[in-house]
Amino acid sequence: xxxxxxxxxxxxxxxxxxxxxxxxxxxNVFKDVDLKAYRGECLVIHGESGSxxxxxLKTLYGNYLAKDGHIFIQHRGARVDLVRSEPRKxxxxxxxxxGYVSQFLRVVPRVPCIDIVAEPLxxxxxxxxxxxxxxxxxxxxxxxxxxxxxxxxxxxSGGEQQRVNLxxxxxxxxPILLLDEPTASLDAMNRDVVIDLIHEKKAQGVALxxxxxxxxxxxxxxxxxxxxxxxxxxxx
Amino acid sequence: MNSQARNEQPILSTKNVTVYYGExxxxxNVSFDLWPGEVIGIVGESGSxxxxxLNSxxxxxxxxxxxxxxxxHTGDRVNLYALSEARRRFLIRTEWxxxxxxxRDGLRMGVSAGANISERLMALGDRHYGTLRDSAEQWMTSVxxxxxxxxxxxxxxxxxxxxRLQIARNLVTKPRLVFMDEPTGGLDVSVQARLLDLIRxxxxxxxxxxxxxxxxxxxxxxxxxxxxxxxxxxxxESGLTDQVLDDPQHPYTQLLVSSVLQV
Numbered sequence: 311x312x313x314x315x316x317x318x319x320x321x322x323x324x325x326x327x328x329x330x331x332x333x334x335x336x337x338n339v340f341k342d343v344d345l346k347a348y349r350g351e352c353l354v355i356h357g358e359s360g361s362x363x364x365x366x367l368k369t370l371y372g373n374y375l376a377k378d379g380h381i382f383i384q385h386r387g388a389r390v391d392l393v394r395s396e397p398r399k400x401x402x403x404x405x406x407x408x409g410y411v412s413q414f415l416r417v418v419p420r421v422p423c424i425d426i427v428a429e430p431l432x433x434x435x436x437x438x439x440x441x442x443x444x445x446x447x448x449x450x451x452x453x454x455x456x457x458x459x460x461x462x463x464x465x466x467s468g469g470e471q472q473r474v475n476l477x478x479x480x481x482x483x484x485p486i487l488l489l490d491e492p493t494a495s496l497d498a499m500n501r502d503v504v505i506d507l508i509h510e511k512k513a514q515g516v517a518l519x520x521x522x523x524x525x526x527x528x529x530x531x532x533x534x535x536x537x538x539x540x541x542x543x544x545x546x
Numbered sequence: 547m548n549s550q551a552r553n554e555q556p557i558l559s560t561k562n563v564t565v566y567y568g569e570x571x572x573x574x575n576v577s578f579d580l581w582p583g584e585v586i587g588i589v590g591e592s593g594s595x596x597x598x599x600l601n602s603x604x605x606x607x608x609x610x611x612x613x614x615x616x617x618x619h620t621g622d623r624v625n626l627y628a629l630s631e632a633r634r635r636f637l638i639r640t641e642w643x644x645x646x647x648x649x650r651d652g653l654r655m656g657v658s659a660g661a662n663i664s665e666r667l668m669a670l671g672d673r674h675y676g677t678l679r680d681s682a683e684q685w686m687t688s689v690x691x692x693x694x695x696x697x698x699x700x701x702x703x704x705x706x707x708x709x710r711l712q713i714a715r716n717l718v719t720k721p722r723l724v725f726m727d728e729p730t731g732g733l734d735v736s737v738q739a740r741l742l743d744l745i746r747x748x749x750x751x752x753x754x755x756x757x758x759x760x761x762x763x764x765x766x767x768x769x770x771x772x773x774x775x776x777x778x779x780x781x782x783e784s785g786l787t788d789q790v791l792d793d794p795q796h797p798y799t800q801l802l803v804s805s806v807l808q809v
Contacts, residue, residue: 330797331804372786374793397772397786398581418746418768419739 317486317517318347323379325369339365343542347486347517352508352531355521357538361545363521367490370519371410372400383407383486405433408486411479413494415471417464423474424449424459430482448477451503469495480507487511489520493527505530555617557582557723557755558603562612565598571779572598578774578784585749585756587770587787589763595779596759597727603757604644604725605634619722639669643716643724647731649708652715653700659711660696666719685714689744706737710744717748726758730765742768763806767791775799
């Protein structure tokens with residue numbers, strides 16, 4: 311593939327946790343990880359529980375601090391190393407270039423579900439009416455009944471919260487999208503909606519990197535697999 | 547300099563700010579830049595120097611060493627402590643807001659709610675009663691206070707209402723930079739949630755830069771993009787808020803984060 315289609319390129323990435331207050335325990339999670347994510351492709355990270363998949367994804371998003379190595383991101387037409395970027399650069403990258411869908415929704419008290427979903431678009435300065443319309447469409451597709459849209463998701467069920475979280479993660483057109491088990495507590499109907507959403511992102515040229523425990527979802531969306539152990543996991 | 551160029555540089559630059567209280571260190575060697583529209587949280591336990599630092603960077607406590615530069619709305623960057631008292635007061639009144647932990651410190655308790663909100667506008671030369679009253683009502687609505695209470699005295703307000711009134715009083719002149727010291731401290735949890743949501747919305751809608759001191763990590767996570775962790779007067783760790791809280795590096799930050807009770 312040509313260089314231009316590489317949206318994210320990881321080189322020699324190391325991650326270690328040093329727990330100062332727990333006997334200075336050092337947990338070496340992975341070392342010398344190299345991987346590339348291409349435009350229009352879904353890369354699936356494979357490995358058993360505890361092999362560092364989620365840690366890798368969080369490090370790619372800047373949520374965890376890399377010990378060493380590079381995470382090059384194609385951002386505003388340049389190649390930016392996230393590991394060596396200032397916080398405000400990372401914030402800009404998250405706003406414009408790289409989205410992340412976690413397993414859990416972090417709910418802000420009192421903010422209605424529809425506003426949470428529309429937020430990534432509003433942050434980008436998109437017109438409120440347009441943002442809310444797109445939020446409605448996604449909530450409808452993910453089967454969140456309209457009488458819940460103006461309520462805060464604090465009291466929603468786990469599955470409903472996850473679908474709100476998915477709508478929030480999929481609403482903006484990020485060139486790079488990281489997915490950390492986005493279908494963990496969904497029923498079959500909604501799982502299929504997520505599969506469709508991922509296919510649409512691929513068709514738009516988004517580079518996706520994901521962790522999927524659900525074999526059906528994984529096989530439906532994966533273009534390529536990398537195994538944590540073969541790319542540098544240090545866990546036994 | 548046009549506004550775009552001004553957005554390309556920090557609104558506030560703190561360099562090696564050090565404050566001594568006699569033999570004791572208030573804060574030592576604190577340096578950071580605050581950018582337009584950015585919210586920085588300062589966290590740490592009681593006595594770690596958070597409030598000393600906040601006072602020092604908001605022109606209320608001259609540091610023994612180091613300096614603080616501010617980029618005004620118009621004109622050149624200024625060294626806060628090299629300004630004349632008059633010019634400094636003018637800047638504070640027109641371009642800044644200071645929200646105290648205890649709203650009674652930031653409000654005038656002897657005049658009505660409406661007068662509290664209008665005072666800064668009057669100080670800037672606004673004298674038209676109708677306009678002042680309209681804007682006071684508008685701000686009461688923005689901070690979710692009942693406009694029917696406009697002529698009531700602050701002492702008739704609850705703690706949460708006083709804090710919202712203090713915020714309205716500060717934001718009425720459309721400041722560019724706001725300093726907040728434990729803005730939700732001492733309030734009931736339900737009142738706190740409402741206030742936090744309000745602050746979050748106002749900061750984003752008005753594109754404010756803000757420095758928020760809090761000992762509550764959940765408040766910091768909700769409001770700030772960047773975090774400074776203070777311990778014994780020094781900044782021991784700084785970075786993206788979610789990174790500092792989810793993957794803390796310094797022993798003290800690890801202790802702080804792991805000490806929070808899960809609900």
